[in-house]
Amino acid sequence: MATDEKKIAFELTSDQALVLFEWMCRTESAGSLPFEHEAEELVIWNIEGQLEHILAEPFDLDYKNLVAAARERVQKLAYGEKVP
Numbered sequence: 001m002a003t004d005e006k007k008i009a010f011e012l013t014s015d016q017a018l019v020l021f022e023w024m025c026r027t028e029s030a031g032s033l034p035f036e037h038e039a040e041e042l043v044i045w046n047i048e049g050q051l052e053h054i055l056a057e058p059f060d061l062d063y064k065n066l067v068a069a070a071r072e073r074v075q076k077l078a079y080g081e082k083v084p
């Protein structure tokens with residue numbers, strides 16, 4: 001990457017980041033992402049790697065339950081439901 005390349009940033013909640021990370025890992029393992037160009041795959045790998053360094057949950061023994069709970073919270077918030 002060029003050092004003068006413009007960078008952008010966006011925010012995710014920790015729940016959104018966990019849900020996204022799980023989806024990325026699952027779809028990459030299944031080979032179900034229809035990449036049109038190698039650069040697209042490289043960008044996804046980069047985002048996945050960044051999330052892997054940030055998130056502690058993937059290393060938790062209760063990972064599947066943590067993902068399930070995060071999914072529920074994300075869904076409830078998206079529909080304006082109260083989240084405990």
